[in-house]
Amino acid sequence: MMTRFPLITLVVLASAPAAMAAPTEYPLTIDNCGHALTFPARPDNVVSIGQATTEILYALGQADRMAGTSLWFNEVLPRFAEEDAKVERISDNAPSFESVVNKRPGFVPAVFEWMIGDQGAVGTRQQFADLGVPAYVMPADCQGKDNLVGSDGTRLVPFDIQTLWDGIDQMAEVMDAQEAGDALITDLQAREAAVVERVRDLDLADVSAAVWFSSADLELDPYMAGGMGIPAWMLQRLGLRNVVTSDEEWPTVGWETIARADPSVLVIARMDRRRFPADDVDEKLRFLKSDPVTSQMIAVRGNRIVILDAEAMHASIRLIDGLEHLARGMEGLAE
CATH class of the missing domain: 3.40.50.1980 (Nitrogenase molybdenum iron protein domain)
Structure with missing residues (x-):
């Protein structure tokens, strides 16, 4: 028997003011899925491969540093429509390697490893590295997962929401937007806690x-x-x-x-x-x-x-x- 969920108004949780985040010190080197990526300065001409990384960058206030986006499943969130209209949609699906590197990107964040991994549909990490372009994969798609098994990869351990927070945090650090990153994570975590509380009992x-x-x-x-x-x-x-x-x-x-x-x-x-x-x-x-x-x-x-x-x-x-x-x-x- 299915129990109806009672209609409960979602309460937005207030959080205490966070300490001012320290600015990024460049050159910055981060570990991404076992690969060291170095950023000599705050990246320009960012090209994102995946709607998730695109909308994270918009949420971090980085639309003005983006040269292109690709791999979309849904329309952009309405609150980012104005920013998105100013960023070139290179492809609705997987872009070509040439269309990405022709933008001379300083950062290529991807949602899925199969886009830029060892069998990259767009290009391999090595191809990007040979041109001095840091290609990044969201930790949620590489940590605890084997992307060489199964058409979309095989999970070795259950998905952990912490990998999403880690990805947002790393992208914020790369873009010197830590304060925005902290605020975004805090808001998402509060909303998660609120909806779970709604259904717990x-x-x-x-x-x-x-x-x-x-x-x-x-x-x-x-x-x-x-x-x-x-x-x-x-x-x-x-x-x-x-x-x-x-x-x-x-x-x-x-x-x-x-x-x-x-x-x-x-x-x-x-x-x-x-x-x-x-x-x-x-x-x-x-x-x-x-x-x-x-x-x-x-x-x-x-x-x-x-x-x-x-x-x-x-x-x-x-x-x-x-x-x-x-x-x-x-x-x-x-x-």
């Missing part, structure tokens, strides 16, 4: 869920959130059990297997990219309600479907937005 014993990101084709097995990734962390924080237990980040799982598990709730990703037909959330909904297997699932029959922006399922400032939205969405689910 609810009776959600053995309520299960599955998270559908996309599918290469609607006739093929869907990409579902694995048991140790970011969406699984979101479910766990709200007292939900992920029916997919694979250690892969986004394994393909047959609908027959999902239907046998019959999760109480289905979470589906909404995105603006159109790499696959199932990127369209309306196509997802049409499939779920018309397919002879999925249409019989309790979550589909009871309309227990929560729609989240795809970017909220990544290590980004939207992760907490997603956590809040998931809690709100569950308030209206039928018992």
Whole structure:
């Protein structure tokens, strides 16, 4: 039996004033996923590969130092629309190596290691290093994860939210924006604590869920959130059990297997990219309600479907937005 979430007004937690952060001393050397990156000065012409790193830079007040962005899943957050309009969108998907380095960047932060790792879709770390360009990967995508196993990598340990805070902190240090970084992390942590407090006392014993990101084709097995990734962390924080237990980040799982598990709730990703037909959330909904297997699932029959922006399922400032939205969405689910 699904317990309704009571509607509770989110309280913004006040924090004590933080001490003034010390400015960055250059040259700065940081460790990033086992690689030493050196910045001789505050970077100019930053090119970000991934919406999450882009929006973190905007939140840190660094839009004026950005020369390009790429790899977008959703529209930019409304509060950053003005800044984003002034920064070139090099590509909605993975950019070419040439399009990045032609901007003569002093910093290339990426969300995913497969973009700039040993088998980089854009280029390898060594290719960037040969040109003197520090290429950075968000710690959430390399710490406790093997990106050479599985199509999107395999988690060796469950996702730890601390890796997101570490990534924001490092990017703030690189850009000499520590005070903004501290304020951003404090706000996100307070919001996380508040939404967890909202649901802590609810009776959600053995309520299960599955998270559908996309599918290469609607006739093929869907990409579902694995048991140790970011969406699984979101479910766990709200007292939900992920029916997919694979250690892969986004394994393909047959609908027959999902239907046998019959999760109480289905979470589906909404995105603006159109790499696959199932990127369209309306196509997802049409499939779920018309397919002879999925249409019989309790979550589909009871309309227990929560729609989240795809970017909220990544290590980004939207992760907490997603956590809040998931809690709100569950308030209206039928018992």
